[in-house]
Amino acid sequence: MRSSWADSVANADNSAFATGASASTISNNAANTAPRPGRPAYVPPHLRNRPASSEPLAVPSSADRSFASKLSPGLGVSSGGSQWGSGLSRPGLSNGRGGSGGWGSRNSSWDREANPFTNEDETVDEAAFDGQDNTGINFDAYEDIPVEISGENVPQAVSTFAEIDLGEAVNENVRRCKYVKPTPVQRHAIPILLARRDLMACAQTGSGKTAAFCFPIIGGIMKEPPSQRQRGSRTAYPQALILSPTRELSIQIHEEARKFSYQTGVRVVVAYGGAPINQQLRELERGVDILVATPGRLVDLLERARVSLQNIRYLALDEADRMLDMGFEPQIRRIVEQMDMPERGQRQTMLFSATFPREIQRLASDFLYNYIFLAVGRVGSSTDLILQRVEFVLDSDKRSHLMDLIHAQRVNGAHGKQALTLVFVETKKGADSLEHWLCINGFPATSIHGDRTQQEREQALRSFKSGATPILVATDVAARGLDIPHVAHVINFDLPNDIDDYVHRIGRTGRAGKSGLATAFFNENNSSLARPLAELMQEANQEVPQWLSQYAVTRSSYGGRNRRSGGARFGGRDFRRDSSTRGGGGGDYYGGVGGYGSGAYGASSGYGGGNPGLTSAWD
């Protein structure tokens, strides 16, 4: 079972953990609301969301009111009960107590809120993953993380969750998530967001970014009366929009957000492509406060007028630098600037990523109003629970070399189970053929890439997480944000062309304070990456092979997009600060793999990225 952060401190056990996220449970809300024992009678869809016209409006009894006020003292929700009788369902509040009594038993029983803390997917044999080296988590290192903050009137950071009191319901969810102490990015970002300031935040992979923007959004929505829903309108008016670059990441964010908002009455819905739209439409019709979406499906919903953005008060872009890169920018701009979303300044905008190139910062500033820049850097200066290795491997030798690595991995697997190995390749075809080759050579592998069906993608992720196929061949679809516990080894079979992608990829391992290994196959084709890679590894106190250093000097073009500035400093930099200086040098932010999350520096210096059971909230 999971252990809490506190447990992991006490036990110095940073290996046993489980994520709460599971593709199947998230994407399958219908299943979650399936009939269960003791549940009131089924209400057909056409009768849902209608106040029973022949009956008086649902007015909570005084007992129920006090329950509501217990849920969110001082947040104004307690007095809002009667507002919710008018067609806007607040299933959490109405069904908070076991589903009987209260308003839920009358008109909302059909949408009893499934408990997001029960993970049907958690069939993984956790014990099989135990027993890795435990170095303990040193919370003192926590205080040493370099932080750069710029902007006007920056709110004070907090150091405990008690200081971020968002009401008893949310506090209870914090406890259920086993969060003991906010992570550095949470300590700074949450007060900034609660002060209603726009934010651009850079923090390592696995550093708790999702929670950092979810908690303030949920708290803000709970404070306001729920927006009235037009009767008869099939348009949904979410108050918060969270965009992410891949479907699986949206699924994961949704899963997390559901935990944070459980029994708060705040409804979270996810919408993404590749899955039947009808179920998503039904979820939207039931009411949505927070919409988590990928851009394409959202545009579809906007064009169908099934979603309007006119009530958006919170906009969050996860993996914001990816969302604003060449492939995504027009679509994002369209959603943010050319639909009916309130302008910047009229909404609160929050951008999060582990990497933030300065030119992307410049683009992003279009969306922001008087924002605060926050960079949470690495812990301490050194060592390596994640070992980064680079090996010179010709394309023709890659497969046999991979086989050697996996063999070694198998030997090292705990309890006879093979440790999870995530293999990144450059192309979808390459992923297919490598998966096939691995399989016919007796290695249980699966793959995830954009040409597979959504079902196949989610199945692959499940099968990998469960250990059924401990090798996952992936394109960059899996490079960002995904919280896959127990990944012991990330292999860059093909290196990416962009160092930021490398940073995100290797951030899939070394999570939650576990040790991790990242191996890259480098050859002539990757010469443009030599210099940034060598610099990155040096910053991470990794051993840089002599030949790579040579390569960096002699074979890579000077400067260029991949060039990082700032040398050994931890790198976080607000582009506004050096916009007066010349253009090229100053500013990419690299917050990436350096810190606690990936473990490269952090884990050994203690902070370790967290703990078992916390992990899934950590990106």
Add this chain to the structure above:
DNA sequence: AAAAAAC
């Protein structure tokens, strides 16, 4: 040049 993201 590739990947991702709607039907």
